[in-house]
Amino acid sequence: MRDLVIVGAGGFARETASAAAAANRVRPTWRVLGFADDNPELHGTVRSGLPILGRIADVTSRSGAAVVVCVGNPGNYTARQRIVERLGLPAERYATVVHPSAEIGAGCTVGPGSVLLAGTVLTADLSVGAHVAVMPHVVLTHEDRIEDYVTVASGVRLGGGAVLERGAYVGAGALVREGVTVGAWSQIGMGSVVLRDVPPGEVWVGSPARFLRSAAKLEELTQS
Numbered sequence: 001m002r003d004l005v006i007v008g009a010g011g012f013a014r015e016t017a018s019a020a021a022a023a024n025r026v027r028p029t030w031r032v033l034g035f036a037d038d039n040p041e042l043h044g045t046v047r048s049g050l051p052i053l054g055r056i057a058d059v060t061s062r063s064g065a066a067v068v069v070c071v072g073n074p075g076n077y078t079a080r081q082r083i084v085e086r087l088g089l090p091a092e093r094y095a096t097v098v099h100p101s102a103e104i105g106a107g108c109t110v111g112p113g114s115v116l117l118a119g120t121v122l123t124a125d126l127s128v129g130a131h132v133a134v135m136p137h138v139v140l141t142h143e144d145r146i147e148d149y150v151t152v153a154s155g156v157r158l159g160g161g162a163v164l165e166r167g168a169y170v171g172a173g174a175l176v177r178e179g180v181t182v183g184a185w186s187q188i189g190m191g192s193v194v195l196r197d198v199p200p201g202e203v204w205v206g207s208p209a210r211f212l213r214s215a216a217k218l219e220e221l222t223q224s
């Protein structure tokens with residue numbers, strides 16, 4: 001078993017702890033030490049039966065444990081990249097946490113620091129990059145390319161050959177047509193149907209999805 005520290009203590013972090021526990025029930029894999037979070041009010045408290053161990057930089061540097069960064073929400077989906085860049089850990093320190101009910105088909109790859117929650121299906125011949133968050137019951141299909149730091153919320157389905165560029169956020173239940181690209185750091189609203197390429201740094205919503213507004217701070221993000 002490998003020691004594991006989960007960065008963050010919010011919903012996604014606790015869901016990842018549950019996925020690790022589920023994996024252990026099939027095959028002992030992770031010794032989850034607890035969460036690391038920079039909010040001092042949380043230190044010494046317990047979430048989902050696990051301790052909040054301390055500040056992110058302190059916890060990750062003093063233990064040799066594997067790390068998975070589980071922060072980010074629809075209003076702050078850039079936080080994962082910022083923390084990973086700040087930590088500067090080598091790729092081999094990052095854990096890939098996969099719920100045992102996820103189906104990973106032939107020719108699929110999943111990068112370090114990525115999480116696949118329950119019921120996710122990766123059909124065949126597709127790639128999921130590093131530090132990607134895939135929520136429950138997402139379906140990714142042949143030749144999809146999911147780049148680093150992408151967030152795919154629950155129930156999203158992608159047609160074949162779709163591309164989610166770096167840091168894109170696809171909201172719950174959205175559908176993306178085959179061959180369509182969602183640009184870097186763009187955000188797709190929940191329930192949207194994406195039929196055309198979405199440029200980088202834009203928020204699109206609806207069915208068919210249309211431009212709503214620019215995503216905040218794109219320049220800052222793409223420069224980092």
Ligand SMILES: CC(C)(COP(=O)(O)OP(=O)(O)OC[C@H]1O[C@@H](n2cnc3c(N)ncnc32)[C@H](O)[C@@H]1OP(=O)(O)O)[C@@H](O)C(=O)NCCC(=O)NCCS
Pocket residue numbers: 074135153154170171172187188189190191192203204205206207212
């Ligand atoms: C797309 C999103 C980021 C927009 O948030 P926002 O900028 O705060 O937008 P607002 O709520 O102010 O809405 C602005 C307009 O867009 C519309 N809109 C917002 N989200 C929409 C969606 N998902 N589908 C269709 N229209 C949407 C609103 O109705 C509103 O229209 P109006 O101006 O005609 O009244 C947000 O609505 C969203 O869908 N986030 C993803 C949520 C999610 O997937 N959560 C899962 C968590 S794991």
